[in-house]
Ligand SMILES: Nc1ncnc2c1ncn2[C@@H]1O[C@H](COP(=O)(O)OP(=O)(O)O)[C@@H](O)[C@H]1O
């Protein structure tokens with residue numbers, strides 16, 4: 001993946017900005033200088049064939065692993081999540097499509113599951 005797209009009002013300091021993100025896994029250059037803007041209230045879809053790099057972008061934004069190059073900002077400040085928990089502290093989380101959803105909960109409850117549990121004082125951490 002080399003390019004996702006840019007909102008006409010890109011450059012706004014609010015929301016999420018991703019600039020020049022690259023990621024290599026061994027011999028595979030998964031991402032090559034990605035730019036992405038997500039503005040407040042905007043719904044953005046990443047479209048691409050299997051292996052295009054959608055999950056890799058998502059994982060970098062959600063703090064699963066770092067990028068090799070590039071930088072991100074969130075709400076106008078440098079954003080460098082060190083872990084998924086760190087990203088969640090910033091209000092950024094990844095909801096997995098398959099096998100990870102609780103069918104008895106609403107979409108909103110699934111999206112905010114980690115926060116709801118923490119607010120109720122129930123630890124999800126091992127131990
Ligand atoms: N942990 C990994 N180790 C090695 N290669 C990986 C890893 N994760 C992703 N890749 C490779 O990076 C490329 C992008 O993968 P991915 O982001 O999962 O694409 P998508 O989500 O668009 O299907 C693919 O070539 C994939 O095989």
Ligand SMILES: [Mg+2]
Nearest residue numbers: 051054055056
């Ligand atoms: Mg994927």
